[in-house]
Amino acid sequence: MIKLKRNPKIITMTPGIMEWVINNxxxxxxxxxxxxxxxxxxxxxxxxxxxxxxxxxxx
Structure with a gap:
């Protein structure tokens, strides 16, 4: 679970999303x-x- 500073909502990071974020x-x-x-x-x-x-x- 990674908490974004700008967004108060907690976003769960799945491995697929993590890969996409890293690639981008x-x-x-x-x-x-x-x-x-x-x-x-x-x-x-x-x-x-x-x-x-x-x-x-x-x-």
């Missing part, structure tokens, strides 16, 4: 990580561009 969590986490990585790469590129402009100004 893998999918969701992969998608989330891909989005997070792409965002961090974009931020890094922006920082590099800003830094290169600063360097050019100093020269």
């Amino acid at each position: 969590l893998w999918l969701f986490s992969e998608v989330y990580l891909e989005k997070k990585i792409s965002k961090s790469q974009i931020n890094a590129n922006i920082k590099i561009r800003k830094n290169s402009k600063k360097v050019n100004l100093k020269k």
Whole structure:
């Protein structure tokens, strides 16, 4: 029995439901990580561009 924080009702987790949840969590986490990585790469590129402009100004 797993109690969800948002839902006051107690939901019983059968092995089939547990497998489904675990499988879907893998999918969701992969998608989330891909989005997070792409965002961090974009931020890094922006920082590099800003830094290169600063360097050019100093020269």
